[in-house]
Amino acid sequence: MATEAAMPESVLLRWVRTEGMAEIEQYRRAGGYDAARRVATELTPDQVIEMVAASGLRGKGGAGFPTAQKWKFIPKAAPVKYVVVNGDEGEPGTFKDRTLIEGCPHLLVEGILIAAVTIGARKVYIYLRREFYRGRLLLDAAIAQARAAGFVGERIFGSDHAVEIVVHPGAGAYIAGEETALLESLEGRRAMPRQRPPFPAVAGLYQQPTLVQNVETLCHLPVIIGLGPERYKELGPPVLFSVSGAVVRPGVYEAPLGVTLRSLIFDHAGGMRPGRRFKAAFPGGVSSVFLTEADLDVKMDPDSLRQAGTMLGSAAVIVVDDSADMVEVMARAVEFYRDESCGKCTPCREGTAWIAQVFERILHGRGRSEDLALLEGIAGGMTGTCFCPLGESVPPGLVASLRLFRDEYERRIAAGATDGR
Amino acid sequence: MTEAAREEIRRLAGLYEHRQSALIPALFVAQQEAGYLSPAVLESVAEVLELPVTEVTSVASFYGLFYLEPVGRHMVHVCTNLSCMLNGCQRLLSRMQEVMGIQPGETTPDGRFSLRAAECLGACEEAPAVLVDEDRWAAVSPEGVEPMLERYR
Numbered sequence: 001m002a003t004e005a006a007m008p009e010s011v012l013l014r015w016v017r018t019e020g021m022a023e024i025e026q027y028r029r030a031g032g033y034d035a036a037r038r039v040a041t042e043l044t045p046d047q048v049i050e051m052v053a054a055s056g057l058r059g060k061g062g063a064g065f066p067t068a069q070k071w072k073f074i075p076k077a078a079p080v081k082y083v084v085v086n087g088d089e090g091e092p093g094t095f096k097d098r099t100l101i102e103g104c105p106h107l108l109v110e111g112i113l114i115a116a117v118t119i120g121a122r123k124v125y126i127y128l129r130r131e132f133y134r135g136r137l138l139l140d141a142a143i144a145q146a147r148a149a150g151f152v153g154e155r156i157f158g159s160d161h162a163v164e165i166v167v168h169p170g171a172g173a174y175i176a177g178e179e180t181a182l183l184e185s186l187e188g189r190r191a192m193p194r195q196r197p198p199f200p201a202v203a204g205l206y207q208q209p210t211l212v213q214n215v216e217t218l219c220h221l222p223v224i225i226g227l228g229p230e231r232y233k234e235l236g237p238p239v240l241f242s243v244s245g246a247v248v249r250p251g252v253y254e255a256p257l258g259v260t261l262r263s264l265i266f267d268h269a270g271g272m273r274p275g276r277r278f279k280a281a282f283p284g285g286v287s288s289v290f291l292t293e294a295d296l297d298v299k300m301d302p303d304s305l306r307q308a309g310t311m312l313g314s315a316a317v318i319v320v321d322d323s324a325d326m327v328e329v330m331a332r333a334v335e336f337y338r339d340e341s342c343g344k345c346t347p348c349r350e351g352t353a354w355i356a357q358v359f360e361r362i363l364h365g366r367g368r369s370e371d372l373a374l375l376e377g378i379a380g381g382m383t384g385t386c387f388c389p390l391g392e393s394v395p396p397g398l399v400a401s402l403r404l405f406r407d408e409y410e411r412r413i414a415a416g417a418t419d420g421r
Numbered sequence: 422m423t424e425a426a427r428e429e430i431r432r433l434a435g436l437y438e439h440r441q442s443a444l445i446p447a448l449f450v451a452q453q454e455a456g457y458l459s460p461a462v463l464e465s466v467a468e469v470l471e472l473p474v475t476e477v478t479s480v481a482s483f484y485g486l487f488y489l490e491p492v493g494r495h496m497v498h499v500c501t502n503l504s505c506m507l508n509g510c511q512r513l514l515s516r517m518q519e520v521m522g523i524q525p526g527e528t529t530p531d532g533r534f535s536l537r538a539a540e541c542l543g544a545c546e547e548a549p550a551v552l553v554d555e556d557r558w559a560a561v562s563p564e565g566v567e568p569m570l571e572r573y574r
Contacts, residue, residue, distance in 0.1 A: 092502040092541040130449070130486050131498075131542055133555035166436050171445050172485030174540060188441035188472075190483040206438050244504035244545035251546045286503055318503050318545075332506055336540060342483075 010254040011223050011238050016103030022138050024145040027106040033151055035225035036113040040157040043225075045076075048118045052221070054229035056237060060096075061086055061177070061214030062285070062313045062389075064302050073201035074119045074209045081121040082210040084186065084200075085112060085218060087128040087135075088170045088177040091285035092336065093316035096240040097215035099252045101128075101135040104219075105142035109165070111218030113151065114225060116163045119211055124163060127182050129170040139167060174340035178388055179212040181342065192344045193388040216240055239315055241300070243269040246276060246321035258304070262296040265319055276321040284313020286333050287393035289400045290320070309400070326405040327412050330398060331359035337394050348391025351382040355398065362409065365416035372402055372409055422465040426454050430469045440470050448481055457488040485540075493528045493535035495573040497521075498552040501538045504545035508560075513549050514538060516563035520570065534570070 010017075020026040027033070039048055053068035074081060085108070089097040101108060112124050128136055143165050146152045154162045168186060170176050176185045180194035183205050204210025224232045232238075236256040241264055244250040248270030255264060261281060265271060272278055280290045283300060289310040291298060298304055302312045320329060338352035355378050358371050379395035386392045402409065429450050433443040447466050448458060455462045458481050467477040481487045499505075499514050514525065517536055521529050525538040544550040547559030551569070558569055 089543045090541060093504055093545055094541075095543045095545050098543045129543070131552060134557065168442075169446055169449060170484075171448070171487060173483065185445065186442060187439065188444035188480065189476075190480055242545065244548060245507045250504070250548065282503075316545075318507070320507060324507060329503065329506075332501075332503055336502060340540065 011227065011232070011235050012100075012107075012219060012240060013252065013254040015107050016100060016252075018104075021104040021106065022142060024106060024142070024149060027104070028149075031226065032106055032222070033110055033146075033149075035222040036110045036117070036151065037157045039114045039225060040117050040159040040161050045118045045120070048114065048225070051224060051229050055220075055224045055232050056229075057217065057220055057224060058302070059214055060216035060220075060240070060314065061179075062091060062287070064312060067213070067217055070201060070213075071115075071119055071211065073199065074211055075202070076120070078209045080208045081119055082205045082208060083112060083116045083119065083121045083124040084183065084205055084210055084212045085124065085126040085128075085215060086177065086179065086182055086212055087126055087132070087215045088182060089129060089132075089215070089314075090174040090177045091287060091314045091316060092333075093242060093244055093282060093285050093318040094314040095242045095244070096252050096315070098132055098135055099242075100215060100219050100240075101132065101139055105135070105139045106146065107219045107222060108139070108215055109142050109146050109152070111221040112165060113156065113163055114221040115211060115213060115218060117156075117159075117161050121211065122162050122164060124165045125186055125205070126165065126167045127170060127176070127186055128167055129176075130172060136167065136169075143167070173342075174336075175342045175388075175390055178390065181388070182212065183210065190342070192342045239300070241268075242314070242316040243319065244317070245281075245319035246273060246324070247271065247319050248273055255300075258299040258301040260297050260299055261291060261317070264300065264317055265296075269317075269319070272319075272321055276323060278319070279322045279324060280320045280326065280329075282316070282318040282320075282397075284311045285316040286318065286336065286397075287389070288313045289396045292404055309396075326401055326408050327359070327362060330401045331356075331363055333397065334359055334394065337390060341390060345385075345387035345391065347382045347385040348387065348394075351378050351386075351391065352394060354378050355394065362412050362416070365412075367409075367413035367416045369413060369417075371413065372406070376402060422451060422462060422469075423454060426450050427465075427469050430466065434470060441472060441476075444470060444472065444477065444480055445484070448477075448487055452487060457491050459489075491528070491532075493532050495534050495554055496552075497534055497536050497570075498539035498542065499525075499537070500540070500542045500544070500548070500550045500552075502541040504541070505549040508548035510549035512563050513551070513561055513566070516566045520566050533574070 057067040058064045173191045175181045176191035181191040185191040200210045200212050239257050241253050253268040282290045298308045338356040341348045343349045383395045430447040433446045434440040467474040528535040542550045551558040551561045
């Protein structure tokens with residue numbers, strides 16, 4: 001607990017954890033919508049982009065692309081532009097966007113207004129996964145309140161800017177979280193990724209310039225404008241980590257970029273459960289390569305994690321303890337990709353199905369000694385050949401598990417052989 | 422499909438530049454009214470949005486939350502992804518199967534419940550997480566299954 005006292009004051013979670021922040025009066029009393037008002041009435045788009053660039057903000061959906069740079073790709077002169085909010089939070093282990101929307105939906109609405117006014121978009125679609133029923137109710141109510149206050153609709157904050165916001169439901173497809181698949185889904189089709197380039201910034205929704213931005217990324221904007229980029233950076237910069245799995249206190253924690261994996265697990269999330277030992281952790285959702293005990297002091301930032309052979313992704317830390325079997329863990333991850341593959345490209349569609357079949361036989365005592373080489377072979381065939389990141393996420397974690405936990409696979413296969421099944 | 426549902430779908434179509442964008446929300450409107458998306462219902466949606474039935478059916482069959490077969494009055498989704506797996510979702514799912522007398526993907530003979538194993542519901546701090554219709558239940562234990570289901574008739 002001593003470490004908690006030393007933690008800097010939270011800048012994002014403070015909005016979420018204060019009672020009543022779903023109500024606009026409460027949000028405004030705390031200074032809410034001041035940043036959006038300044039952006040709509042005082043600051044120029046270039047000034048806002050400059051502040052966002054100075055903050056170092058990067059996309060929080062998984063790819064980690066610098067936000068200001070993305071905004072600069074949107075052609076200024078285009079007559080029609082869109083902002084599309086990616087609220088299809090589906091990367092296993094990730095629940096920060098849901099937490100933000102349920103705790104303080106106005107923070108998202110304000111972030112949307114800042115982005116829309118800055119790039120000159122009049123229409124915003126929030127693609128929200130259907131399963132977030134509670135979030136949908138709160139968000140609809142927040143948008144209605146903001147509209148009544150004159151912050152959404154025509155002439156927002158008394159300026160010449162107009163911003164319309166429409167909430168659009170997902171329908172239960174993980175791949176829709178990939179930005180071009182999301183646009184396909186928003187256009188009423190199967191959520192299958194598009195060829196890039198052109199990137200959405202140039203030809204996105206209805207082939208118009210489109211800014212696709214994750215929920216959390218947008219929620220950082222009011223804070224950056226409100227505090228100023230320098231202070232924002234001093235206070236972290238803050239990152240929301242979703243910590244789950246075999247820890248004492250799973251939850252969303254705000255910590256400075258570069259906090260160690262050890263501190264997140266042991267200081268923030270209460271450590272391992274009594275009598276249990278740390279075994280592995282996925283630092284950025286199931287799509288990231290897991291880390292082991294030797295990596296506990298790695299810093300949770302994009303560059304350090306890349307050096308460690310993995311990624312920050314959506315900053316979703318899934319902790320595995322010594323009671324879990326890594327073969328079962330990897331099998332579950334592979335089944336997920338098999339079920340969620342959109343089927344567009346062969347390496348992903350077939351590769352995930354084959355790998356899942358091999359796991360199924362290993363788990364049921366029918367594993368063969370050549371199966372590990374077979375898994376490595378299929379993983380090799382999928383590497384660099386899949387159309388989008390979904391399929392490409394499978395080989396690195398699988399290969400790492402075959403290297404670091406080979407004994408667990410071998411034991412499974414040997415046990416199956418002696419059972420005579 | 423009732424006139425009210427058709428009217429709602431036309432309203433939804435007005436929110437977008439292209440009417441096909443309203444397809445997913447429209448399918449939810451139709452499903453909510455009919456219980457599931459029968460070929461006749463899919464045809465009605467296609468008619469209102471002026472889209473080919475094949476396109477509407479193709480889209481409906483892609484997404485996990487559209488039901489092309491009849492389902493129970495209450496849909497129970499049990500998350501089985503990693504964080505929930507590490508928190509005992511298998512024991513929870515087994516208990517559900519025992520209480521309902523069905524396997525995941527099936528519906529009880531009385532039409533009260535359908536049971537499904539779900540991918541990550543984005544509620545990992547509440548693992549194992551369950552969604553019954555639109556209600557999220559947190560950290561459900563095998564012992565908690567019966568009292569929870571009692572709430573849904």
